[in-house]
Amino acid sequence: MYVNDGKRFGKRLFDNLQKSKALPFELKEEKYKLPAVYKEFICKYDGLSLENGCTFYSLEELDDVNKYLQVNIYQPDFVAVGDDGGDLVFLMKQEKEAKTVYLVYAGDYDLEGPYQIIPDFNKWMEKGFEIEDIDGEDVRGVDYGDLYLIKMPKEGVKGLVTIKRAFNLEMSTGELLQKSKSLPTKLLSNITSSKANIIAEKIGMPGLFEIR
DSSP, rough: OBBSSSSOOHHHHHHHHHOOOOOOOTTTTOOOOHHHHHHHHHHHHSSSOTSSSSSSSSSHHHHHHHHHHHHHHTTOOOOEEESSSSSSSEEESSSSOOOOOEEETTTOOOOOSSSESSSSSHHHHHHHHHOOGGGOOOOSOOOEEEEEEEETTTTHHHHHHHHHHHHHOSSSSSHHHHHHSSSSEEEEEEEEEEHHHHHHHHOTTTEEEEEE
């Protein structure tokens, strides 16, 4: 995934991103009818993580995250394409021509009273996927903290490698191994508990981490 430097996106930034290889959409088409605008986006940038906390899921993550969030149960006509790193999930209608993005609260998915409605995905992308604060205050309930490893994974070094990749840690495997010998140990700064929980569940390692 590509991490933005916090500045407004420009065409040059997107042009410099490494293009993803052709994606096997036929593997997902039976489950998700992705909007054309998002399909075009994910073909170019297969997963995107921004410094403001926003994350857009890769094709590989799409199915697992939607099942974990239970979008198929509460909004079966929609697909979650990303989140803000906190309590907001980005939903789009499973229609070819859909462009609208609904920013809704995870576990609620109320389309009648969303936090925000983005009329056009592409125009939102041009603005750097900015999320407006209501009444000038951040009321999204984002709880940022430091990620700590409190237990060793049962897979040992192999599990540590999985953790390193899943959380995109900027340290060598050797350094991570050394840190793991003195638990609890800090792995990462500035991450939300909800995002950490989603990643931990995805890699099958719940209970190994704490946000402090």
